[in-house]
Amino acid sequence: MRKLNYIWRLLMTGVAFSLFSIGGLLITLLACPVIRLLPGDAARRRERTQWLIHKLFGVFVGFMCTVGIMRLHLKNADALAEARGALVLANHPTLIDVVVMISLMPRSDCVVKGALWNSPFLGGVVRAAGYISNEKSSEELVESCVDALEQGGALVIFPEGTRTQPGVPLRFLRGAAHIALGCDQPILPVVLSCDPPTLSKGRPWYDIPARRFEYRLEVKSPLSVGDLIEPDLPGTLAVRRLTDALETHFALELAACGHPAH
Amino acid sequence: MTMDNIMALSNEAIFDELKKILVDSFETPEDQITLEANLYEDLDLDSIDAVDLAVKLQTLTGKRIKADEFKAVRTVADVVRAVRSLLDS
Numbered sequence: 001m002r003k004l005n006y007i008w009r010l011l012m013t014g015v016a017f018s019l020f021s022i023g024g025l026l027i028t029l030l031a032c033p034v035i036r037l038l039p040g041d042a043a044r045r046r047e048r049t050q051w052l053i054h055k056l057f058g059v060f061v062g063f064m065c066t067v068g069i070m071r072l073h074l075k076n077a078d079a080l081a082e083a084r085g086a087l088v089l090a091n092h093p094t095l096i097d098v099v100v101m102i103s104l105m106p107r108s109d110c111v112v113k114g115a116l117w118n119s120p121f122l123g124g125v126v127r128a129a130g131y132i133s134n135e136k137s138s139e140e141l142v143e144s145c146v147d148a149l150e151q152g153g154a155l156v157i158f159p160e161g162t163r164t165q166p167g168v169p170l171r172f173l174r175g176a177a178h179i180a181l182g183c184d185q186p187i188l189p190v191v192l193s194c195d196p197p198t199l200s201k202g203r204p205w206y207d208i209p210a211r212r213f214e215y216r217l218e219v220k221s222p223l224s225v226g227d228l229i230e231p232d233l234p235g236t237l238a239v240r241r242l243t244d245a246l247e248t249h250f251a252l253e254l255a256a257c258g259h260p261a262h
Numbered sequence: 263m264t265m266d267n268i269m270a271l272s273n274e275a276i277f278d279e280l281k282k283i284l285v286d287s288f289e290t291p292e293d294q295i296t297l298e299a300n301l302y303e304d305l306d307l308d309s310i311d312a313v314d315l316a317v318k319l320q321t322l323t324g325k326r327i328k329a330d331e332f333k334a335v336r337t338v339a340d341v342v343r344a345v346r347s348l349l350d351s
Contacts, residue, residue: 138309174308236287236314 005068010208012067017205019063021121023056028124035128043151046130050107053129057103061096068212072100075218080104083154083188086222087180090190091170091250092158095199097192100217101156109153111145142175146182154188155179159246163201170251177242181235186222187246191253220253271349276342283318297339305338315341323348 035048064070080088081104088108090097102108112126114135132144148155159176180187193216194200196209228245229238271279277297284290290305301307307315316332319341325348335341 139313142310174310178310234287236311237289239310240289 006208006210008067009069009212010206012064012069013205013208015067016060016064016069020060023060024122024125025120027052027056028121032124032128042130045128047107049125049129050109053125054102054104054106054108057099061100061103064096069208070213070215073214073216074104075216077104077217077219079188079219079222080154080190081106083107085149085152085185086154086188087149087176087183087185088154088156088188088190089159089176089246089250090156090192091254092160092163093192093194093197093200094163094215095205096215097158097163098156100192100215101190104217105154105156107152107154108156109145109148110156111141138175138178142178142182145179149179149183149185159243159250165202166197166200170247170254172243172247172250174239174243176246177239180225180242181238186224188222189220189249189253191218191220191250191257192216193254193257216257218257223249273342273346276345277338279322280319280338280341280345283315283322287314287318295338297337297342299338300336301338301341302336319345319348325349325351 031052032049035045035052038045038048040048061072065072080101083105084107088101088105090101098110102110109131111132111134114133116122116126117131117133117135130148132141132148134141136144145155145157157176157179159172160170161173161175164170195214195216196211198207198209198213199205225242228249229241233241281292281295284295284305285292288305288307288311290307294305299305301312301315302309312332312335316327316329320327323345327344327348331344335344
C-alpha cells in the first residue's frame, strides 16, 4: 500500500510538472490574446493577467492537495490576499513557494529570471503580468521594484535570491534591503516550511519524499525599516544593517516554528 | 585633505584612503583588504556598492569617474590604478 501510494504520488508529481508547462503555454497562446482584446489600459491588463495567474496557481495548488502530494497549512493568509504596496519577503525552501504565495494573492508582482522571461512556455505570461525581469543592472532592478511598490503592487521577493541550500545557515542577499530602503512601504514577512523537505535546491522533481509533504505558510506581522535599524545611517551601512536584521528576524521566526532553516 | 595633497598621493596613500572608505562605509574587514582582493568575490561588494564607491572616490579626487571605466574594475589594485589615472589626467 505504501509502495502504491509512492508510485501514485510520483506519477502525480510528474503530471503536476507537465500541467505547469502546458498550462503556461496555453495561457500564453489563448488567454493573453483575449486579455489584450479586452478594453482597458496597460495597467488594467496587467492586473487581469496577475489575477488569472493567481486563479490558475490556485487550481494547481488545489490539484496537488487533492491528489495527495501535499497538504497545505495556512496561518493569517488573508494578510497576503490584502497586501497592497507591501514588500512581501519569504524564505525559499521549495520550488513551489511562489506558486503557493501567488495562489493567495490576487495582485502580485515578482522578479523573474531572464530564462523564464524569455521562455517560450511561460515568457508570454510573465511579460503580460508586468513581472520584473532580473536581466537588468542592479540599480535598474531596485528602481523597477520600488516603482511597482509605489504603484500599490504587492512585490514578492525571496531575499536569499535562490532556494535555501538545505543544511546551510540562512543567508540573505542585499537586494531586498535596497528595495525596502528605496521606498517607504511596509515589509510583510512570510515564513514557509516544507516537511519532509522536497523540491529543494539541487533535487530533481522525481526525488519525492517518503510521504505526502506538509507545506506551512504563515504571514507574520508587518515590519517597517524603522523597527529594524537605527535611523539616519549612511546608505551603504543601512543596507547592510537591514540585511542582517532581516536575516536574524527570519532565522528566529523559523526556529520559533520548530523548523531549523533546512 | 586638500586637493594639492591628493595630487601628490602615492599609490600607497591611495590604497590607505581606499582601505578607510571600505572599512568605514562597507564594513569590510580590514585584514581582507589586499591589492589582489576582488571587490565582488572577496570583499562582498555588490554592483550598487560599486556605484557608491565611485561616488566616494569622485569626492576624494574631485574628478568625475566614467561609469564604463569603473565597471571594468575588479580588484583593489584596479581601483588604485583607476584613481591614479584620474589624478594624473
